[in-house]
Amino acid sequence: MPKGTTLRSGDESSKKPPAARAKVQSKDRDMGAALRTVYEKTVEEAIPPEMLDLLGKLD
Numbered sequence: 001m002p003k004g005t006t007l008r009s010g011d012e013s014s015k016k017p018p019a020a021r022a023k024v025q026s027k028d029r030d031m032g033a034a035l036r037t038v039y040e041k042t043v044e045e046a047i048p049p050e051m052l053d054l055l056g057k058l059d
Contacts, residue, residue: 016024
């Protein structure tokens with residue numbers, strides 16, 4: 001390692017003031033909730049009859 005090189009952790013968020021950290025956590029929480037909602041809607045979605053017919057032909 002060259003002389004004068006500074007090592008840093010990958011977590012830059014620990015250097016932010018508490019208010020900024022809270023804002024990032026809030027955005028992360030909102031993003032997580034949005035992704036969870038999309039996933040749940042996708043799982044609940046019915047399988048189209050055409051797809052079921054194609055799957056039936058594989059047997």
